[in-house]
Amino acid sequence: MFKKNKLLFLTMVSALLLVLAACGSDEDSGKDTEKPADSTADTDTTAQADFGDVKYLSILTGGTQGTYYPLGGTFADLITSDTGVKTTAEVSQASAANMTALQNGEGDVAFVQTDIAFYGTNGTLMFEGQTIDSVSALGALYPETVQLVTLADSGIKTFADLKGKKVSVGAPGSGTYANAEQLLEIHGLSMDDIKAQNLDFGESTDGIQSGQIDAAFITAGYPTGAVEALNATKGVHIVPVEADKAAELIAKYPYYAVDAIPSGTYGLEAEVPAVSVGAMLAVKKDLPEDLVYAMTKAIYDNTDKIGHAKGEFIKAETGLDGIGIEVHPGAQKYFDEVNK
Secondary structure, three states, rough: EEEEHHHHHEEEHHHHHHHHHHHHHHHHHHHHHHHHHHHHHHHHHHHHHHHOOOOEEEEEOOOOOOOHHHHHHHHHHHHHHHOOOEEEEEOOOOOOHHHHHHHOOOOHHHHEEEEHHHHHHHHHHHOOOOOOEEEEEEEEEEEEEEEEEOOOOOOOOHHHHHHHHHHHOOOOHHHHHHHHHHHHHOOOOOHHHHHEEOOOOOHHHHHHOOOOEEEEEEEEEEOOOHHHHHHHHEEEEEOOHHHHHHHHHHOOOOOOOOEEEEOOOOOOOOOOEEEEEEEEEEOOOOOHHHHHHHHHHHOOOHHHHHOHHHHHHHHHHHHHOOOEEEEEEEEHHHHHHOOO
């Protein structure tokens, strides 16, 4: 009996020791798993802090039927992929509205015409009395052609033919409106000589198709979706800007450049002379330098992933061309590196 009790006692002690050892092992294991977790958390926090805790970015574009919106979606994907900061493209009223929205903190990045960016930072024209001082440049993109669109059978062949006609000139204060006003001026006309309509690109081409308006100024990279859609149902005509008028315009407003819409675009049988301004990306000045550097790199290092026809114009070597406002230090750092 004593031997049996002793054996039972030893068996119980051994079992107890095994349980205690297992508990100790579990506690040690718990401590080991906590260390990597804390380490990872610290690493994530540090990485995020490099971008000033920015976790979300919005790119202000334009209407869905212009060029800004599809390009904005591509840029958002590139930035999200390369920086880890979730970025989305937002529909907006384009250039002038985008500058004001950035100033008011209603967006982080925006498509803007180079002329409108210049007006905004200098407080002139549509920005009289409301200088935009919190915005800087990320980079130049491509030429934005000022397209005066009408139907092939409209009878409108020259700017002079616009007199008395219903013409969409974009929203008051928009980049398109400024372009329309300046081109009319060079051709001896004013807004008083036409029946001006304040429509966006989609509304403009819909209005032309339905006969509600006769023509529309559309400042955008060609081919522009809204004009392509119009040409798919009715043949379009682009009113040319002749060489002497283009020279006169550029002499007075030097941010314009001579341009041309190639034959085949919108079914055109011949090249159409035109003028253009530049498209660029603007950013809030207070975005962290490291983040803007990473954003700029994400776009200009991956131009081969841009499906739109304007992608061929977006190059690091021309990333500062035509920009008349201060460049964000993060973007400047990128361009200095790749263009040295």
